[in-house]
Amino acid sequence: MPTVDYQLATTVLQDLVRIPSVNPDLVTGADGEAKIASYIADTLDGWGLEVQVREITEGRPNVIATLKGTGGGQTLLFNGHMDTVGVEGMAEPYSGEVRDGRLYGRGAIDMKGSLAATMAATKGLIDSGITLRGSVIFTYVADEEYASIGTSAIADDIRQGRLRRPDGAVNTEATGLRVGVGHKGFTWLEVVTEGKAAHGSRPDLGVDAIAQMGKLLVEVDRLQGQLAAGAQHPLLGAGSVHASLVNGGREMSSYPGRCTLKLERRTVPPETADSVAEELEKIISRLSTEDPGFHASSRVMFVRNPWQADPRSQIVKTTAAAIEAVTGTPSTTMTQTGWLDSALLGDVGIPTVICGPSGEGLHAEVESIDVTSLGTCAEIYEEIIRRFCA
Numbered sequence: 001m002p003t004v005d006y007q008l009a010t011t012v013l014q015d016l017v018r019i020p021s022v023n024p025d026l027v028t029g030a031d032g033e034a035k036i037a038s039y040i041a042d043t044l045d046g047w048g049l050e051v052q053v054r055e056i057t058e059g060r061p062n063v064i065a066t067l068k069g070t071g072g073g074q075t076l077l078f079n080g081h082m083d084t085v086g087v088e089g090m091a092e093p094y095s096g097e098v099r100d101g102r103l104y105g106r107g108a109i110d111m112k113g114s115l116a117a118t119m120a121a122t123k124g125l126i127d128s129g130i131t132l133r134g135s136v137i138f139t140y141v142a143d144e145e146y147a148s149i150g151t152s153a154i155a156d157d158i159r160q161g162r163l164r165r166p167d168g169a170v171n172t173e174a175t176g177l178r179v180g181v182g183h184k185g186f187t188w189l190e191v192v193t194e195g196k197a198a199h200g201s202r203p204d205l206g207v208d209a210i211a212q213m214g215k216l217l218v219e220v221d222r223l224q225g226q227l228a229a230g231a232q233h234p235l236l237g238a239g240s241v242h243a244s245l246v247n248g249g250r251e252m253s254s255y256p257g258r259c260t261l262k263l264e265r266r267t268v269p270p271e272t273a274d275s276v277a278e279e280l281e282k283i284i285s286r287l288s289t290e291d292p293g294f295h296a297s298s299r300v301m302f303v304r305n306p307w308q309a310d311p312r313s314q315i316v317k318t319t320a321a322a323i324e325a326v327t328g329t330p331s332t333t334m335t336q337t338g339w340l341d342s343a344l345l346g347d348v349g350i351p352t353v354i355c356g357p358s359g360e361g362l363h364a365e366v367e368s369i370d371v372t373s374l375g376t377c378a379e380i381y382e383e384i385i386r387r388f389c390a
């Protein structure tokens, strides 16, 4: 059984919370991941792991730490992000103080707690003197809260053979000690309607591109209704669509020649960027058939796929069994609406699961983690490693 030092888990988390690592692409001039990466790298190096710090762009590193097995076992990857969102409005963003069983500060649950749990699990394993045949690779990554350059780099490392392809992966985002088995994806799309710019007094010449976009917006609203009432994915429910940004017109006295709309389409399997692009194209072509004066074009701007765990995969089964062994109660599954880095690991074909501690206030003004769940989570990680890499 696991041998986690709960006090060590708490102390490491306090250290991590006290090192600001706000994502500089979210808040200009923010610290980024360099300092927290040094702390993690130095600590794990001191415990005897093989540690590399790989800079993705200037000041934005990933830490890759390997607990080497003796050979012949399965390789397991743990993945968690070091960056946080901003701290505006927070009374104690970097206190790391513990009150009534909760540890406070930005990143406590999203997701420095999970990082501390992996580190305490590692120390527990080392101190227990256990011999593992398989290796454990811990990736502490940059930039999950913005563009995921960190996990994208890890996925590329695996694709191109710079990092050994793991047999299973645990994304350590918070799940309340449940087995995370899926989340939605999203596709960002742009539509441009073309009108004809003209003097406001010349309806005979002008074509109002904003009014044309209005026709499309009516259809977007109708599509949302159809999605909500339509087929539901058994785990993730229905996809959805909404308008995000609209831009058109130059001044009061002119017909707008052009209007641009940016849309977000949240997706569930089997929806893909191609299928939602086609869905939008169909709407545009129907509107053009109804009105030959309607001219619009669309393009896909950015894609993040939905993700679903394979319930028969060994990593899912091992995680469920480890939760049961450590907590003494049956494990339960959960899904998330928001997108996570797990999809990038799933996209490279690695059987992946999400599992992390309990807490509240992600991205909010008061963020905290349940300290008991931190220790329990570390024990679950240790148990997953013992079973998967034995």
Ligand SMILES: [Zn+2]
Binding pocket: 081, 110, 111, 144, 173
């Ligand atoms: Zn997170």
